Amino acid sequence: MSIIICNYNYGRFLRAAIDSALAQTYGKVEVIVVDDGSTDTSRAVIDEFAAKGAVKALYQDNQGQCSAYNAGFAASAGDIVLFLDADDLYLPEMAERVVAAIDANAAKAHFKLSFIGPQGELRSGQTPRVLAFGAVGDLLATKGVLYSSAPGSGNAYARRALAKLFPLPITEDRYCADFFTVYGSALNGTVVAVNAVLGRYRLHGSVDDEGASLAFANAATYNAPERLKARIATFRSHVRRQLGVDLPPRLVSFSTQKQEFVRDVFRDGRYLRRLWTGQQQFADLWHALRSSPDFSLLLKSCIAIWAVLVIVLPRAAALPLARYVTNPASR
Incomplete structure (x- = not known):
């Protein structure tokens, strides 16, 4: 080893x-x-x-x-x-x-x-x-x-x-x-x-700083959407060259999608704007969750309910609920 x-x-x-x-x-x-x-x-x-x-x-x-x-x-x-x-x-x-x-x-x-x-x-x-x-x-x-x-x-x-x-x-x-x-x-x-x-x-x-963040550890720094897209493009090219495997154009991950979901939902402090953004982002989150083999149907249903609550609850209640799923250091 x-x-x-x-x-x-x-x-x-x-x-x-x-x-x-x-x-x-x-x-x-x-x-x-x-x-x-x-x-x-x-x-x-x-x-x-x-x-x-x-x-x-x-x-x-x-x-x-x-x-x-x-x-x-x-x-x-x-x-x-x-x-x-x-x-x-x-x-x-x-x-x-x-x-x-x-x-x-x-x-x-x-x-x-x-x-x-x-x-x-x-x-x-x-x-x-x-x-x-x-x-x-x-x-x-x-x-x-x-x-x-x-x-x-x-x-x-x-x-x-x-x-x-x-x-x-x-x-x-x-x-x-x-x-x-x-x-x-x-x-x-x-x-x-x-x-x-x-x-x-x-x-x-x-403890307070880590627990207050919506993103776990370095996720906010290293997994920005633009950087992640570039990383995936490089990864697809590398896999094709090294392994001869053509990956699908779209790679989905619940881990990264949940970060994007909460980031976009809380980007604007206005409640009505959060409702609108949440509805737009929910489809991508559900696609990543539904595609994941790592969760039972019951857990997927619970996470879907979590996402709806993050969208509709008042900000003071929605933020800690969002952190609980996206940042394990906050638990």
Whole structure:
């Protein structure tokens, strides 16, 4: 198994991330740290571990996440590969649990992450609520459905599934690497769900700031509609070139659509305007929800009712209700 830690100016968190990778109870783990041109204390931290032979260190000029993924993957040798964000952590039993769960047909296994704050303090909540499993890549290839997945650090990939995708394309979108690996890998095999918390996902704001946001973590920054459209276009081109798969023109995800829904509904403070916007956006939200294989009919019905309430309730009541679904850190 290879754990690849891609870092840019997270020197204050990096030591804890490396320690968590080295602390795995499964003995056959190599740890590779790729520093993408950091200007803080990161290099000193990495050098300390590398001098002891604990990690393999790679240094490069700042080129973005995809470039760091490419460098780390090329230097790795494990049959199972994970990309640990430099501000996240793994629990000691993660590798052992993943190795026991992943099978010969699997492209990846994913697992849940609980929340920690800026100083590593435990927070309530975990992500994601639902882990997809099975042949979800078939739905992506035929219907354009982007399945429910753990964040980047919560994914363990079969090397053979990644080998067909790499190298990842280098674009102006500097935070798109896990989008390519999460969804592209599923086109090369099945997905295994390990329904357990095996890592920690770091939230960088205060409890109040994180809880007050309509968007979870970096979603508001990295998944703006224009950027997401460009990312999907690049992803479709890359999959066609690397795998020979022509994906549907429209790729839908409930995870991203719910963010767009609440953002647009609350863009204007006027109640009548919110009613009008909500009606317009509900159709897209329902299409993404109906297409998702990750929710039961009962849960889909509950989410549809949630969306209607977000539209029609007074703003003071609608906002916390919207946050409850779109931002798990607010629960």
